[in-house]
Amino acid sequence: MLTVELKFIDYPLSQEVVSLQEIIELVTMLFKQKHLEGIKSGKISLAFRKWKKLTVSEGNLIKTSVGNIKIVSVEEIALQNISDEEAEKAGFKNASSLVQLLEEQKEGAIYRIGVVFDSEDPRIELRERFQFEEGELEGLKSELEILDKYSKIGKWTTKTLQVIRENPKMKAADLAVKAKKEKEWLKLNVRKLKSLGLTISHEPGYTLSPRGEAYMDSIEK
Structure with missing residues (x-):
C-alpha cells in the first residue's frame, strides 16, 4: 500500500x-x-x-x-x-x-x-500542541527555513502566516491579493504550513492553529 x-x-x-x-x-x-x-x-x-x-x-x-x-x-x-x-x-x-x-x-x-x-490525520493532534518541548521549536524553525531556502520566490513562510493571522477565514482569492500571490500558489503553500501543524483550513479561508499562534508569538519576542 x-x-x-x-x-x-x-x-x-x-x-x-x-x-x-x-x-x-x-x-x-x-x-x-x-x-x-x-x-x-x-x-x-x-x-x-x-x-x-x-x-x-x-x-x-x-x-x-x-x-x-x-x-x-x-x-x-x-x-x-x-x-x-x-x-x-x-x-x-x-x-x-x-x-x-x-x-x-x-x-x-x-x-x-x-x-x-x-x-x-495526525496533524490534527499536532496543531493543538502549542507548548513546545525542548528542541521542538528550534526544529520547527529549521523546517520553515528549509521551505524558505528552496523557494523560488525567497522567504515566504512568516509573511504567509502573518497575513493569515491578520485575515482569518478570508476567502483564498482575497487572501492571495493581500499576500500579493496567485491563489493556487497560496493554496498549495498554505498546505505546507498545515502539514507542520501551523494552520487550519475552513470554509472559507484559514486560521492559525494554536501551534501556529504559539510559533508566531515566539518569533515576536
Missing part, C-alpha cells in the same frame, strides 16, 4: 506536475469539504473523475482535511453506465446531475473510484 505523505516542492504554476505526490495533492483539493465529510461519515463511498491520465491507484492513502482517505478501487466507466445509485454514493442527487458536471469538464476518461475513511 502506498501512503501519500503530503510533501511539497515549490514550482511555477505553468510547470507540468511530474510527481505522484504532487498529482495526488492536487486531486485531494478537488474534493469539496462536504464530500470529504461524507466520506468520513460513510455516506459517500464513490468518487467520479475525468482525467486524461489516471493519477491514483488502489491502495493509495491520501491525507485530507478530515483525515486519511483510502482508495479501495479504481475502474474506468462509460458515462452512460453511471447509475443513480452510484451517483448518490458519490454525493449527488442523481446520475443526471453527476453526468452534467463531468460533461462540462475537459476531455479524458471517466473513472469510478471507491473511497473509504481510513484514519484520523
Whole structure:
C-alpha cells in the first residue's frame, strides 16, 4: 500500500506536475469539504473523475482535511453506465446531475473510484500542541527555513502566516491579493504550513492553529 505523505516542492504554476505526490495533492483539493465529510461519515463511498491520465491507484492513502482517505478501487466507466445509485454514493442527487458536471469538464476518461475513511490525520493532534518541548521549536524553525531556502520566490513562510493571522477565514482569492500571490500558489503553500501543524483550513479561508499562534508569538519576542 502506498501512503501519500503530503510533501511539497515549490514550482511555477505553468510547470507540468511530474510527481505522484504532487498529482495526488492536487486531486485531494478537488474534493469539496462536504464530500470529504461524507466520506468520513460513510455516506459517500464513490468518487467520479475525468482525467486524461489516471493519477491514483488502489491502495493509495491520501491525507485530507478530515483525515486519511483510502482508495479501495479504481475502474474506468462509460458515462452512460453511471447509475443513480452510484451517483448518490458519490454525493449527488442523481446520475443526471453527476453526468452534467463531468460533461462540462475537459476531455479524458471517466473513472469510478471507491473511497473509504481510513484514519484520523495526525496533524490534527499536532496543531493543538502549542507548548513546545525542548528542541521542538528550534526544529520547527529549521523546517520553515528549509521551505524558505528552496523557494523560488525567497522567504515566504512568516509573511504567509502573518497575513493569515491578520485575515482569518478570508476567502483564498482575497487572501492571495493581500499576500500579493496567485491563489493556487497560496493554496498549495498554505498546505505546507498545515502539514507542520501551523494552520487550519475552513470554509472559507484559514486560521492559525494554536501551534501556529504559539510559533508566531515566539518569533515576536
